[in-house]
Amino acid sequence: MAAAKKKAFALRLDPAVHAAVERLAAAELRSANAQIEMLVREALSARGIDVARSETPRRGRPPKEN
Template sequence: MTKKAFALRLDPAVHAAIERLAASELRSANAQIEMLLREALAKRGIEVPVSKPPKRGRPKKEEE
């Protein structure tokens, strides 16, 4: 899963609140923001599918 990076300007008080909430739920601030955005979209009837996680480990060797 590739994530898109972009700059987000937040009021310092909003950022602090997000960090506190994230810490209380054992998430990063970034993960907390993504979760809050998904919840807000769902509330408006917009369902966003969760992307598949990347495959882990080494690729299988091709046999000749």
């Protein structure tokens, strides 16, 4: 199974917005990046655009081969 790759890009934010995102992320035990992705998904959903989640790679050791 190939790992889903994330698209990286630079995002310029007002420092106050970034601080608010970091506070919210800490309160919800997420990284700031994961929080921003969640907020974007919520905004898209509110506009009627549903984005399917990519398959996430399995964590931990790979299964033993017999």
